[in-house]
Amino acid sequence: MARITAGITSSHIPALGAAIQTGKTGDDYWGPVFRGYEPIKQWIARPENMPDVVILVYNDHASAFDMNIIPTFAIGCAERFKPADEGWGPRPVPDVIGHPDLAWHIAQSLILDDFDMTIMNAMDVDHGCTVPLSMIFGEPSEWPCKVIPMPVNVVTYPPPSGRRCFALGDSIKAAVESFPEDLKVHVWGTGGMSHQLQGPRAGLINKEFDLNFIDRLINDPEELSKMPHIEYLRESGSEGIELVMWLIMRGALGDKVRDLYTFYHIPASNTALGALILQPEEIAGPPLEPRKVLSGASFAEA
Amino acid sequence: MTDKKKERINIHEYLAEFEDIPGTRVFTAQRARKGYWLNQFAMSLMKEENRQRFLADERAYLDEWDLSEEAKQAVLDRDYNRMIDCGGNIYFLSKLFSTDKKSFQFAAGSMTGMTQEEYAEMMLKGGRSPEGVRSIKEGR
Numbered sequence: 001m002a003r004i005t006a007g008i009t010s011s012h013i014p015a016l017g018a019a020i021q022t023g024k025t026g027d028d029y030w031g032p033v034f035r036g037y038e039p040i041k042q043w044i045a046r047p048e049n050m051p052d053v054v055i056l057v058y059n060d061h062a063s064a065f066d067m068n069i070i071p072t073f074a075i076g077c078a079e080r081f082k083p084a085d086e087g088w089g090p091r092p093v094p095d096v097i098g099h100p101d102l103a104w105h106i107a108q109s110l111i112l113d114d115f116d117m118t119i120m121n122a123m124d125v126d127h128g129c130t131v132p133l134s135m136i137f138g139e140p141s142e143w144p145c146k147v148i149p150m151p152v153n154v155v156t157y158p159p160p161s162g163r164r165c166f167a168l169g170d171s172i173k174a175a176v177e178s179f180p181e182d183l184k185v186h187v188w189g190t191g192g193m194s195h196q197l198q199g200p201r202a203g204l205i206n207k208e209f210d211l212n213f214i215d216r217l218i219n220d221p222e223e224l225s226k227m228p229h230i231e232y233l234r235e236s237g238s239e240g241i242e243l244v245m246w247l248i249m250r251g252a253l254g255d256k257v258r259d260l261y262t263f264y265h266i267p268a269s270n271t272a273l274g275a276l277i278l279q280p281e282e283i284a285g286p287p288l289e290p291r292k293v294l295s296g297a298s299f300a301e302a
Numbered sequence: 303m304t305d306k307k308k309e310r311i312n313i314h315e316y317l318a319e320f321e322d323i324p325g326t327r328v329f330t331a332q333r334a335r336k337g338y339w340l341n342q343f344a345m346s347l348m349k350e351e352n353r354q355r356f357l358a359d360e361r362a363y364l365d366e367w368d369l370s371e372e373a374k375q376a377v378l379d380r381d382y383n384r385m386i387d388c389g390g391n392i393y394f395l396s397k398l399f400s401t402d403k404k405s406f407q408f409a410a411g412s413m414t415g416m417t418q419e420e421y422a423e424m425m426l427k428g429g430r431s432p433e434g435v436r437s438i439k440e441g442r
Contacts, residue, residue, distance in 0.1 A: 013406070014406065015406065061396065062394040063348070066341070067338050067345075085350070086348060086396065087397040087400025196326065196430075197409070199326050199413055200324070200325030200383070201323070201325030201326050202325075202414050202421075202430075203411070203421060203429050204431075204432055205425075205428060205430065206432045228311075229316075230320070233328065234436040235432055239392075266428055267425040267428070269406060270406055270425065272429070296428075
């Protein structure tokens with residue numbers, strides 16, 4: 001039987017991909033960010049933690065979907081997905097290799113569970129999907145596991161509610177657990193944390209909101225899932241709404257989780273960055289040492 | 303008989319609240335409709351051949367699209383606030399600043415009235431505080 005063994009959250013901003021591509025991962029600006037991901041890289045490289053499949057929840061940034069097609073929840077069922085050309089040429093990373101058997105199984109199960117998924121058999125994947133892979137797996141010639149891309153609309157309003165995302169996660173858990181093959185599956189929630197990329201209010205960061213969000217995501221996701229969109233917009237910036245996708249990850253882990261690692265950093269370009277490893281309590285391994293890493297200029301002053 | 307949903311969101315209240323956030327334009331259906339061609343124009347820059355054609359003669363390339371003169375001028379001026387006023391969305395418009403080899407930080411900073419250096423400095427110091435820019439009506 002397949003089972004969900006971990007949930008990971010990660011930023012997916014394109015500047016991280018650019019830092020890798022231009023060899024800046026060790027400089028003063030990006031160094032702390034990449035050092036903060038190092039424990040995640042080491043943790044996942046251990047055979048007992050390496051997933052067979054990652055269900056990667058992200059938002060397409062007007063790459064696979066233009067103004068003509070706007071699916072709320074989509075699932076990539078193809079054999080492979082190519083990196084999209086977002087205006088500067090495709091990211092020089094391996095193709096993402098899918099798991100069509102599991103993806104189709106999940107798609108069918110979700111539809112039977114009242115989630116009317118859009119099934120994608122041909123789709124390019126943008127930085128939303130490939131940057132988290134680079135951050136967590138580095139620069140291999142091929143990705144070490146299969147990936148099922150799951151794009152969520154958080155661009156054109158309204159995006160799905162937090163409650164709906166949390167419930168989708170729960171249905172993904174049930175779908176994975178009814179797949180007969182013995183597979184270790186991760187669910188990754190990407191994007192966030194607080195950031196705003198547009199208008200005179202651009203550059204908004206809300207450390208207090210973000211740290212509280214992480215705490216509630218771990219300990220009280222049910223209540224957190226009731227937060228209305230307007231609160232995300234006011235408190236975490238117009239693009240902070242991406243955080244609803246983290247609730248899909250959390251919903252897939254069951255009631256109790258153990259937080260193995262929390263990394264929070266300000267700023268990564270325009271954003272506050274959060275990266276977590278969570279495991280379902282009943283199968284959780286030991287927390288990493290240190291368990292929490294906060295870094296960035298704002299903390300240096302504190 | 304289907305189960306009745308316990309509580310429904312009032313769509314009018316839901317949308318009206320978005321207009322109460324200072325310095326922010328939420329990408330609602332209304333904006334998506336208004337900006338349809340501007341955003342589709344930006345999407346066209348995902349192809350190298352189109353990028354080259356656009357850069358060779360921006361005005362001529364823009365004239366191929368069903369855009370208002372205001373939208374065309376906003377593109378020519380690289381005025382991202384005005385492009386957003388014309389219904390543009392930042393993720394679509396990212397194809398334009400990527401064509402210019404500019405970053406999200408450059409584009410975001412350009413909309414704040416700050417210089418690039420000032421904006422970068424603000425981000426390094428922890429970003430813009432939400433204090434006072436949460437709500438116009440409530441002034442918080």
